[in-house]
Amino acid sequence: MTAGLRLPPDNRGDAPLFDPRLFPVDLGPYAERVEHLSRQLAASAVERDRDGGSAPRERELLRASGLLTLAVPSAHGGQGAPWPLIYRIVRQLAAVDSSLAHLFAFQHLQVATLQLFGNPAQQRHWLGRTVQERWFWGNATNGRDRRLHLNRRDEHYELNGCKSFCSGALGADALIVSAPRGHSSDDRVFLVLPTQREGLAINDDWDGFGQRQTDSGSVQFENVFVHSEELLGPSGASPRSTLRACLSQLVLVQLYLGNAQGALEAALRYTREQARPRAGAEVLSASDDPYAQQRFGDLWLRYRSALPLAEEAAQRLQAAWDRPALTAAERGEVALAIAEAKVVSARAALEITAQIFDNLGASATSARHGLDRFWRNVRVHSLHDPLDYKSRDIGRWLLNNQLPTPSIYS
Known part of the structure; x- marks a missing residue:
């Protein structure tokens, strides 16, 4: 078992990074x-x-x-x-x-x-x-950005255009790239591209107010040579191949909950060690303020309610991953479990990362604490694709027994 919460810079030693009573996890x-x-x-x-x-x-x-x-x-x-x-x-x-x-x-x-x-x-x-070679991989796979095209040139292919939101591209050894062949958006393929390839320019132009060091800028392609053997195959060829979108969506769930965990731990530590009781609280310690206790209790319940859904979704994904082939229904059940986890975890994380300040007071907003970064990170990622559509997918299943169908976000 290990634990996980950030200590203030002046609190070192052998203390666990996170309170193991609150955040036990088997790694x-x-x-x-x-x-x-x-x-x-x-x-x-x-x-x-x-x-x-x-x-x-x-x-x-x-x-x-x-x-x-x-x-x-x-x-x-x-x-x-x-x-x-x-x-x-x-x-x-x-x-x-x-x-x-x-x-x-x-x-x-x-x-x-x-x-x-x-x-x-x-x-x-x-x-x-x-x-x-201990490679670090980046990506240029934003399915909504249609500016990149792959065209055949005799015995090889050529990439021209641009992709945005290319997380990890800057500093990567190789990229996974997706592009339609020619100008047909229906024939989209994945391919491998070493980042030293001539004509490839990775731009340092990511400026989101959260997730600030994800290197999620744009990549330019100008007559980039692609070997035929670097093409991996068509997208959506089978229900199992469409698990990629499920894998991606479940990454977001972990980022939501990780930020919620970090915010809770930091806020609890701040309350115990630095916060002063509110005027009129009639207590000697901020930890004894009944309203602080009530608020933290509510935030904790939001986190705890989301965590089992994330674990269950990961287990369902693993079961699907282990099968050599999937039916469309089996794949849809995995996507549904991930949609449930995503909606609940995103809402919980947005509330937790914003509402911790109600317990901490104005001093906690000092930039030196960096407590706002948790909310900014979640807010940016929660906009990756609309939560409303995930709730719609769940409702559609409840009302019409219709499972989510494969897309770039489900």
Whole structure:
């Protein structure tokens, strides 16, 4: 068991990063490594959030941790960790540094893409290089950005155009790219592209007010050469291949809950150690204020209500992942479980990260504490795709027994 909450910079030693009574989590054989990495990221998280930009040093900490190959099957030299465990690690990292947790999670999403769409030879090659060369993966797969096109040129292909929201692209060794062949939006394929390829320009132009170090800027492609063997295959070829969207959506759930956890831990610690009782509270300690107790109790219940849904969704995803083939109904049931977890966790995280300040007072809004970063991170990610459509999917299933169908967001 390990734990997970950020300590103030002046409180070091052997104390757990998070209160283990409140946030127990089983990370199996990776507990010590995750704890160590979390402490490393926490040491500069507030300052780096203020600065924005990229975090090359911290990306190297992720690489050095040996955790970037968790999703690579053992047959290809990786660790073959199950998805529920990978998602717990994402959640723990998000509680201290949501941006780096995002990059960590998207590494595994790209590795999964290779497994879902690559043929056996491609998987051996690209997953093998991922392990042997300690590759960091980025992406240029924004399905709503239609400015990038792939055209055939004799025995090879060529990419021209632009993609936005390319998380992890800056500083990556290779990208997973999606593009339609020619100008047909119906024939969209995934492909692998090393970032040193001529004609590829990765821009440092991400300026969101949250998730500030996810390197989610744009990528320009100008006559970029693509080998035929770098094409992974058509999107949506089978129900199992469409699990990629489910994997991506469940990443967001972990980021929501990680930020909620980090906000709760930081607020509890601030209340115990720094907050003063409210005027008229007639108590000596802010921790004894009955209204603070009531508010924290309510916020805790929101977090606790969301957590089991996230765990259940991860288990359902793993069961689907382990099947060599899926029916459309089996795939839809996984998407439904993830939709439930996403709506509940996003709403809980938005409330928790905003309402902690009702307990803390004006002094807690000082930039040196960085307590607003949790809300900013959740707010940015909660806009990734509308929660209303997830609730609609759930209602449609309740009323008409109609499961979610595959899309870029479900």
